[in-house]
Amino acid sequence: MAGLSSFLLVVVAVVTWQLVSDDTYVAPPPGAPAVRAVDSAAAGKVLTALVAAVEAADPEAARALAPAGDRAAGDRLAAVATNAGELRVRDFAARYVAASGPAAADGTWTARADVAWRFAGFDRAPALAEVPVVFRSVDGEVGLVAFGAEEGRSPVWLAGPVEVRRTPETLVLTADAAGADRYARLAERAVPVVRRVVTGWRPRLVVEVPASAEGLDRALDAEPGTYAGIAAVTTSVDGSLAPGSPVHVMVNPAELGRLRPAGAQVVMSHEAAHVATDAPTSTSTPLWLLEGFADYVALRDVRLPVTTTAAQIIEQVRRDGVPDALPGATEFDLGATHLGAVYESAWLVCEVIAERAGEDALVALYEHVAAGTPLARALRRDTGLSEPELVGAWRERLSDLAA
Incomplete structure (x- = not known):
């Protein structure tokens, strides 16, 4: 983030520009880099x-919008139009909002744009996000350089070329072209895994894979390094928690x-379960x-011993003893220590519920709590257990496993 001196430089440059004719150089303070006016109307x-061009899926029309002589920008824009065709993008809109500052000496500047898009057949409503867009003016002509910047949300399909794999139930788009078939198989195999438990799900699974962990941070407008140690996350692609916002699986390749x-496969099936239950928009489920x-x-159907699937929590219990309470929200923070053990302990709670009351009771509990029923009431009604009884049974299971 720029410091106060940089902020003052921008303010001075903008005020000075307002007093002179369009597209003229502004005299910067001594030692500061030159800045130029931006042409918002042309942008x-x-x-x-x-x-x-995107609506027509016309890569050559998109390529022509790059700055003169910038082949790389032309290739990126052509890829966006090609992506749009393969992804069946609908309801696409891009509205210029404002420049983030004056243009650099070479005529380049970054602006904010309101962007909307939807993948037909998978997204119920468009994603709506503010996206940084880079422009450059060359000989008075404004061209588009790229969507995305170091700061701000950079949707994967707008950032560059992607490989697309589609079935009636899954849509995979990946900047990691070499892994496209692998991601597609993982997505396809996740669908029946989830439907065996969430029987009412009408599968519409979208998986997005940026080129890198850094690309995942930018796609989700997260601080650098946020998802460095995370294999995948399910979230709304525009950061909204509103019902109907497109919810996709975002992969760290x-x-x-x-x-x-x-x-x-366990990771992908886990994330697909979140999609099936609209987990990212749930505000009432612990x-x-x-x-x-x-x-x-x-x-559920993975043939591995519990000493493997719960290895980290077993080791933690042996070292620190049995926890007194079910894991709370802070323990699931991405930066928390022993995050793997926390997930395993949560899984064992659900295992205990399914063993004591049956899988149907676990599913009913999940659905009722997600719909707003208080946990204690839903737990008693659906499973016959009180909260203290559940905690006691879970602690007993942990103690037995660690023995």
């Missing part, structure tokens, strides 16, 4: 032209790539139930 027209096939249920779904 807005370029975005309008790009919308038309570096972390998922380190996993063996069985582990990668995280132990939200995450534990997704692990229950993903691990």
Whole structure:
């Protein structure tokens, strides 16, 4: 983030520009880099032209909107139009909002734009996000350089070329072209895994894979390093929690790539369970139930001993003793220590519920709590257990496993 001196420089430059004719150089303070005026009206027209190119899935029309002589920018824009065709993008809109500052000496500047898009057949409503857009003026002509910048949300399909894999139930888009078929298989196999438990789900699973962990941070407008150690996350692609916002699985290719096939499948099935239950928009479900249920779904038919699937929490109990209470929200923070053990402990809570009351009772509990029923009431009605009884049974299970 710029310091106060940089902020004052921008203010001075903008005020000075308002007093002179368009597209003239502004005398900067001594020692500061030169800045130029931006042409917001022309940039807005370029975005309008790009919308038309995307709607037509016309890569050459999009390429023509790049700055003169910038082949790389032309390739990026052509890829956006090609992506749009393969992804069946609908309701695309891009409206220029404002420049983030004056243009640099070479005529380049970054602006904010309101962008909307929807993947037909999968998204019920458009995503709506403010996206940074880079422009450059060359000889008085404004061209579009790229969507996305170091700060701000950078949607994967707008950032560059992607490989697309589609079935009636899954849509995978990946900047990691070499892994496209693998991601597609993981998504396809996750669908029946989830439907065996969440029987009412009408699968519409979208999986997005940026080129890197850094790309995942930018796609989700997160601080650098936020998702460095996370294999995948399910979230709304525009950051909204409103019902109907497109919810996709976002993959960190570096972390998922380190996993063996069985582990990668568990991760994908876990995230697909979140999609099936609209987990990212749930505000009433405690995280132990939200995450534990997704692990229950993903691990239900995996033939591994519990000493493997619960290895981290078993080790933690042996070292520190049995926890007194179910894991709380702070323990699921991405920066928390022993995050793997926390997830395993939440899974074991759901295992205890399914064993004591049956899988149907666990599903009913999840659905009722997600719909707003208080946990204690839903737990008693659906499983016959009180909260203290559940905690006691869970603690007993942990103690037995650690013995």
